[in-house]
């Protein structure tokens with residue numbers, strides 16, 4: 137083990153930034169403890185490691201999440217709000233060369249830090265980008281839904297510019313685009329705060345330009361966080377979390393709430409079809425933030441694995457928390473418009489991911505982040521065997537979204553690394569943990585110790601240098 141070299145920039149002393157630490161008694165758990173924002177941007181080199189970092193992992197493990205630089209009203213603050221902060225660890229030659237965390241430079245962040253705004257123009261008055269980070273068409277992009285632009289970041293995670301896909305987007309983008317591994321195109325389903333009567337299926341070509349933007353009419357302004365695709369269809373989730381006028385009228389920045397009695401349905405849009413071609417299938421009310429994957433079954437039905445919440449934002453208005461989210465398999469029949477489901481795993485979990493070389497085709501394994509109050513785990517559900525394995529991080533240690541990285545291009549679906557950030561409560565710092573997927577419940581392959589806490593946040597990617 138080696139000791140890390142650390143430099144820190146306090147956002148509280150640089151330029152105009154004057155944010156006081158959040159008090160501990162503000163009554164909103166999304167602002168304290170493991171969720172609470174971090175105060176410094178840290179750069180650390182040569183991180184201590186337990187175990188062995190695979191030498192063929194050359195690239196960055198990055199993740200985005202909300203990290204408010206200021207809060208108007210803690211009583212109404214929502215987990216999904218606040219400036220984006222990206223965290224990254226760079227691996228090369230079996231070493232963890234650096235850790236960096238950086239605010240995604242919204243105008244508010246720039247104002248507080250006394251910095252110039254990013255290049256380009258934001259297309260909306262809100263430019264907070266806090267949900268995902270992916271690499272596409274040569275760019276590392278921070279992502280968010282509902283209207284703010286994507287933001288291009290440097291290899292060292294500094295914000296470079298607003299991203300408008302060479303002027304071709306003309307609307308909102310998404311926090312959850314999915315890469316079609318057979319075409320290398322980027323698909324997304326978007327919705328927009330300012331235009332609540334439509335959603336869009338957007339396809340970005342390998343040249344970084346939008347080549348398709350199909351408008352689908354909807355009612356009530358549904359929050360469409362994620363989608364899924366098969367070889368035939370784009371799945372549209374039109375669920376009962378919708379824009380709430382009363383909430384907006386009293387100034388809530390996140391005025392999306394559950395609507396009792398509002399229909400829930402899934403649309404099957406042929407991948408190159410028009411809005412009129414969508415087959416809508418009614419389903420029982422629930423909410424889905426995240427899909428794992430979908431595929432076309434031999435009988436013509438569509439199968440989608442996802443994490444299902446009984447409801448959200450119905451009684452708990454600061455974040456999800458109205459019953460355990462479970463891993464479920466839905467089957468949708470476009471001929472009879474029928475729906476059926478089975479619960480694959482009742483273990484409370486979120487952030488499902490797969491081996492994304494299989495996006496849109498049948499997968500076997502789904503990786504999730506186990507949710508327990510006393511300890512955390514990574515989960516692997518084998519859909520063929522019907523068996524769930526857990527990688528227990530130990531007492532007081534809590535994981536987050538797992539990302540699967542194949543060991544090589546030719547590796548099979550179980551032959552890879554599973555990477556996740558783990559918060560260690562006793563030290564209040566985080567680790568990057570690498571698990572061998574083929575020995576999922578065994579000891580970790582490597583535990584890389586970070587000099588700071590990575591707050592509970594959202595989504596990220598492994599970005600190999602060759603990408």
Ligand SMILES: [Fe+2]
Pocket residue numbers: 267311312361362425426594595
């Ligand atoms: Fe998400």
